[in-house]
């Protein structure tokens with residue numbers, strides 16, 4: 001599974017990084033990005049939750 005953050009949609013609210021700090025971090029511009037090329041097995045459900053909870057729909061997930 002791969003996660004992606006759209007920088008044009010992200011508002012830097014921090015929700016995804018708070019929920020799954022292992023998978024999301026912030027770049028120097030304050031936008032989130034997916035840390036790992038492949039989402040770790042143990043984080044898959046949390047990444048799906050992060051996607052559902054992102055207020056701007058900036059996170060996409062590819063199986």
Ligand code: SF4
Pocket residue numbers: 005009010011012013014015016017031032053054055056057058059
């Ligand atoms: S939850 Fe969405 S808007 Fe908030 S930092 Fe993460 S990707 Fe950006």
